[in-house]
Amino acid sequence: MDNNDFFEGQEKLLEVWFKPPNSTITPGKHPHRDDAQGLRAIPRARVEGILDEAKCCILDAFHGDFMDSYVLSESSLFITAYRIILKTCGTTRLLPALPLIVQAAADVGLTEIDDMFFSRREFIAPHTQEFPHRDFREEVAYLDQYFDGVAYPLGRLNGDRWYLYTLNNQLHITCPDVTVEIMMTSLDRTAMNAFYKSTLTAREVTQQSGIADIVPGAHIHEFLFDPCGYSCNAVFGEFYFTIHVTPQEEFSYVSFETDVLKEDYTPMILKVLDIFKPGKFSINVFANEHAPFGNAQNAFNIQQVQGAGFQRHDQQLCCLAHASVLFGHFTSNTHTAIEDAEQHQRRQRVPGYKALVATPPPAAA
Template identity: 30%
Template sequence: MQFFEGSEKKIEVVLQPGQPSLRQLEQPFWHQIVAKANATILSSVHNEHCDAYLLSESSLFVWDDRFLMLTCGTTTLVDAVVSFLDRFPKQQLAMLSYQRKNEYQSHLQKSSFEQDLQALNQHLDGCCYQLGYLDGHHNYVYHLDRPFEPPQDDATVELLMYHINGDAAAYLRSNNQSLEGIRQRLNWSQLLPAFDVDDFLFEPFGYSMNAINGDRYATMHITPQENSSYVSFETNLPQQEAQQVLGHLLGTLQPDSYDLISFNQEQFLDHQPGVVCIDQAQQDLSCGYRMRFQHFVKPASACRSATRL
């Protein structure tokens, strides 16, 4: 069975004022950080605010005073974080949050979330929450326990889609797909106008995309494999623009199940008829963000046959 763990781990760090720019560090710095996670840099786009790197497993965005890194598969993101903290110890940080999503096959991961916590707690004073039931979709977040006031426009949303269906899903699993064909179906030119888009098609399939426009970003990662398909989209676009993209993605990819996670942004999705929210949790984090989690599912429309292993 062809399996790839699409679910990401995510780190976001904001430096205290007065630190050197994260974009001006010596050339090998980010390559080493990425290597610590067991990933490599495939390509990049740059503008006056941000360097956006597409990774062999997901993405890295670097601004002058902050960075965001997502990695999937069996990467070891926590090792990259610890390596970053060796150079920028906790007193230089204004905010740090480390997130981990439920995995399809958590026993194949190189570390558990509990082990990640132990590693982080040797460098930081943090708190940790689980949003969502342990036997369903859930999201872990660990953050530096230090007051932080995010700027007004620092609001992000993540849409995590499971078991995609329909024409676009079939296309993403087909042998004759192309970057151009995927871009058209996802409609980046209309939904992310004025963005610099950097995307990559993996063999035999799988798609990654980074897009930046000023200090706005969007990133998407598609693992289309039947029975374990997973698509993540994340952006810091303003609420209404983000809502448009999310609506288009839901309609195009028709997931059976999806999570909506947001930080300082409330989102209302345009659900298909019958979709129900089966779990929701909300938490005000001491690092200045209100984190929201919702898990939506389509009721089963038919009896499926079993998967032969």
């Protein structure tokens, strides 16, 4: 792999909920179906200043009934009345933008944070990141300056893992709130070929890839990068989904994220897996205490995912004070065969436990 060509597709994700002025809370009403301007009143120039700090910029914008959606040079931004979601990939500096977000919110009258979530998967190349993103401990120390939050590493220390920092507060909402993220790697080459610049327009890529069919009727705006790479945001009522594709074989990565409310996410997950055909993927589900299916491990049917040709290697359920979070890691049956062969080779190389027999214990480093 040529390091000059390397691109870190895996995103840093920040979601901040501001407390609505009391008068606007209606029990049972979805907080994103609010006619109030709230954060949407932040002027475009301020939004661009926030993105400057994070080292990215706006490529395309869509203003829906309840949401402003921006496709960025590195991923996406969604602004609803009381919630901002900023997702940035590459070597962007996401967290240093947080103080600017809070300042801009205060300037439109939103001075209290209800809760915040910062999460990311372990980077492919952590050493290419800048402060404070060089290590999750560094990110936690940065956030602990301002917040009294909780930090969870989920997954394996010596394998795929995902990090979450949250205030662990109870949001001032009485309706379900769910976020599902699928983070895919080792993707099928034929599936990835669609995301290289060709004679097709970005819109045609959205249609021909099957992305347009994930949520029929959603307003999708997209960007096809040169020579390759693809981003889209979809807005449908108060909900969104967003997809980012880094198709290069050496570090292929696709992310799918949505906050759409469903009783069963299995069909949507299978649809996404069918479009991109990952060799491996992580999934995480955040579900608040009002979610219709109970805790996050009931959001989808694992047997159906296995039936679609994937093996589960890891699953962890983390109970928060008023929500639960699931982390799962899966490998396709094809890729499992490859990994088994690699493991066999690795076991040939390393002495294995049999070498413990008649081997003196290693001395201190």
